Amino acid sequence: xxxxxxxxxxxxxxxxxxxxxxxxxxxxxxxxxxxxxxxxxxxxxxxxxxxxxxxxxxxxxxxxxxxxxxxxxxxxxxxxxxxxxxxxxxxxxxxxxxxxxxxxxxxxxxxxxxxxxxxxxxxx
Numbered sequence: 001x002x003x004x005x006x007x008x009x010x011x012x013x014x015x016x017x018x019x020x021x022x023x024x025x026x027x028x029x030x031x032x033x034x035x036x037x038x039x040x041x042x043x044x045x046x047x048x049x050x051x052x053x054x055x056x057x058x059x060x061x062x063x064x065x066x067x068x069x070x071x072x073x074x075x076x077x078x079x080x081x082x083x084x085x086x087x088x089x090x091x092x093x094x095x096x097x098x099x100x101x102x103x104x105x106x107x108x109x110x111x112x113x114x115x116x117x118x119x120x121x122x123x124x
Contacts, residue, residue, distance in 0.1 A: 002027040002113045004096050009118030012086055016122070020081040022096030022115055030074035033099040036081050037108060038092035038120075045095070049081060050105035059105055064090075086122045093117040 008020040022034070035050035049070040050059045058070055069082040079096055099105070100112025 002098065004098060004113055004115035006094065006096050006115040006118040009094060009120045011121040011123065014087055014122055014124050016086050017082070017084045018086065018120060020083065020094055020096075020118060020120075022079040022081075024077045024079075024098065027098070027113075029077040029098075033105055034072060034079045035097050035099070035105055035111060036070060036079075036094060037097060037111075038090075038094045039117075040092040043092075045108055047106045047108070048094070051079065052105075083120070086120075088122050088124045091120060091122050093119050 003025045004022055006020060006022050008018060010018060012018055031053055033052050036048040037045050038048050039045040047061050048064055049068055051070045051072055055072050067085045072079040095117045096115045097111035098113040099110050101110060103110035
């Protein structure tokens, strides 16, 4: 059984930083592309960033490009999201996800396993 567990969320002021972690168990982490999504109250879950199995290709949503950095350590079965220059509009529950089928890494439908989410709150 695959499990994904996020950690590192919290409350920060605008301009601050947080580092999210996603640790996987129950599967071969290094074989799968991974992604970060977020969902604010009353909004759809949206793509934030994705990284291929080897880390050789990375994608970001335009809204976070230049501020967020996705990375992974396959030896530790862990993916990270370094978030800098945080803005109030970044406030959301952040989810990590593992791909389960071919498709666009920007689409939530490409992912089959999800973590429980971690809350990020940015105050102005």
